[in-house]
Amino acid sequence: MSPTNSPFPITALAGQSRKPDQHALEILRELIAFDTVSRHSNLQMIDFIQDYLYQRNINARITYDDEHRKANLFATVGQGKRPGIILSGHTDVVPVDGQAWSSDPFVLSERDGRFYGRGACDMKAFIAIALAKVDAILESDSQTPFHLAFSYDEEVGCLGVHRLLADLAQRQLHVLGCIVGEPTNMQMKTGHKGKRAFRCQVTGRSAHSSTPHVAVNAIEYGSELLAFLRAQSRELEQGPHDARFDVPYTTMTTTMFNAGIATNTIPAASEFVFEYRYLPVQDPAPIDRRIRDFIDTVLLPEMREKAEESAIQLQPCIDYPPLETPTGAEIRKIVAAHAAPGEQSKVGFGTEAGIFGKHGIDSVVCGPGDINHAHRPDEFVTAEQLVLCEDFIDSLISDMAARKS
Template structure:
């Protein structure tokens, strides 16, 4: 069993004799913020897999600067259980950290560092379990998915799914280890993000009829979004277990205009929908476009036919909905000791794997409330519990 030396001056023992923590310390040391290459971290993981004699495939983004790993323990091929995690993280800029976010620090039973909870802790547990999984008598393979860009688009998972079609290494089931305090999550909302650009016509503010005010046109569209948010809360549909139990939409960023005495010829805003099962975010986009086309654009084009709205979908991920009585949900409940499963409003890659024909569930160590924060942390006890959880799931599904 290896040991790892952590940051000094933490107030507790500076060494932890666990392979999982040693691997986590190495993973935290790589700055894998989503806007940067992850190849150094991927190289460390593939070296580890090579030393363990585990076969794997790499798939890359268009730039070649980011890669996924699809490893298989046991005979490479279809079937079995996938353990899925991403290693990209959100930025640390502008956050308050009391220590280097890329150096693992332990204090009072907590491990601090960017990605400890979301979700390098789970990935470290998976890697640490490989020797035990190899030693088990597997009837079905154990797959390991490690992906890029989950925090911004989930395109890494999409690329991994494409590569799976080429390799034929498609698992029967998938466990996504997003932080849930090791509580099974069988459903999450779908999400679509969109950028709306408004093209107006510039002019002097003293003669507003000669121009087309892009900011005011955008404001009318944003008011519709606010009304939709209220409609969802009143009309539903309502799905118990989600918080809130209905779909939502909001505008998160906006801009436009150059001066108070100039009719603005450009405005923009970015918005999102988060939809419960039964709502379709693509249908919601079309409702929005219809409103704009019938209620806002005609008055704009009467002045200048070159004015109007442009809509660009930034990214989307489907919702997750695993039946409560599915065998995978039963096994996770049995292993975790939970009597029920939950639903969450944030999105994960599990919905993409489900759409690819792989029944999926979310269950991983750490608390989602610690993710994306300064001084992000995961409890050492959560990692220890995850170590046991992974081995027991492999035992129940693959032996």
């Protein structure tokens, strides 16, 4: 499509001489139109990408979830024999429920040099640009191939990428490293925190509120555990620090709570969700043990004095590792030479890069957009960030093609 016929009459930004590539914008428009909220299937988007690659004689490997409702895609672009570079992104997005959008979240729209749509920032822009650069990779005739790795269910705990990596392990594919294109304003990030989240279910004994002596109040015992977690959070603030994070210590917080059926009924059940995000240098196992010890030695004995059926169950719901890219990693050196300038730092939000790292694939995070513009109503990525990402991948392609040995 020519610029004159483009549905995106891009407003020029002050100081920016170039506009985003129209081909990349057309792909981004297609990707935004797929409603890949995590509770829905992503297969239409995967089919679109698979067909796009097939038209270029590139076969993609697909790994499905148990229900075949969702899938990962992995494809190798180029015939080079050297270890390749993975360009990684997730296809799912967070919901738009209850958010006040100024335009349809599943229709890419442009206003004043900003491109709006659910996933525009997190992280369909990176995927769109990677796909738009496939032809350039093929034309470069590089000895270093590029691999495209697009996963499902990242937003609900980095679930899908495990199957993709298990498939790669069986194939014994050798790679130089991985670039996860989460929004970092195109600056390289070499670390992020790990995360563990738990759903806690407290079971007590119900009674009329006028007879609390015969009840085991699930709200009150749940609250005692929450108070303990708050005390643990304060201790963690005094623990190991890493100044390269915006929040330089391990955090712990409660995010959901549900209990009670009536004002005159002591509840027999309560449920809440809590999480902690821990530094790469910190072992999460002792944190888990302190919580479980408090439940087993303090709360449960007292609860079961009145009601033997009392219970407190912790169900893990999210668990992904931290990222700490080795200083001497080749992918770190390569990306540092092409990423946007800025102080090398780490991010507090989680990515799939830590999981790649746990599988022996050195990884960094570098992608277009600002994480503060993601997940919110009117999510957007700027034209400037799109151009920076295009230049970044172009320079990577040129760099790899120039390496003859």
